[in-house]
Amino acid sequence: MIRKAFVMTVHPDKHDEYEKRHNEIWPEMIDELQNHGTSNYSIFLDKETSKLFGYVEIDDEELWSKIALAEMNKKWWKFMEPLMETNPDKSPVTKNLRQVFHMD
Template structure:
């Protein structure tokens, strides 16, 4: 299992909406995440900076990278675009983090 950490930004006035949309995540999105090897997926919010910290465990980097090309993922990105910083393809602006310590 591989661990991935990353940062994103939600707009300051959209904290509640961001959380609401994730509390109501579409079942087909969850299914696609599982099919692409995602497990133990969490997103945390620092309200002071509007920074999101994402953590996900994946089975395989190549399988995980294919998630971005799915229609359901593209639909989710378009749905989330009004509430967070995004790239021109609606994907979230993301900073990948390097793991420097882990303890089981």
């Protein structure tokens, strides 16, 4: 198992809608995530900065990277694009974080 952490940014006026859409995440998107080896996936919001902190556990880096090519994932990106900072392909602008400490 590989632990991944990253930050993204949601627009300040879209906090509630961002949370609503994740509370209603499509079952097909959950399946896609699981099919790409993800588990224990959480996203946290800092309302003061509009920063999102994501944490996910993955089985394999190569499998995880292939989710970007999945049509369901691209559909989700398009759905979420109006709410957050995105790249030209509608993927969220993401900054990966390096783990510096872990305790079980």
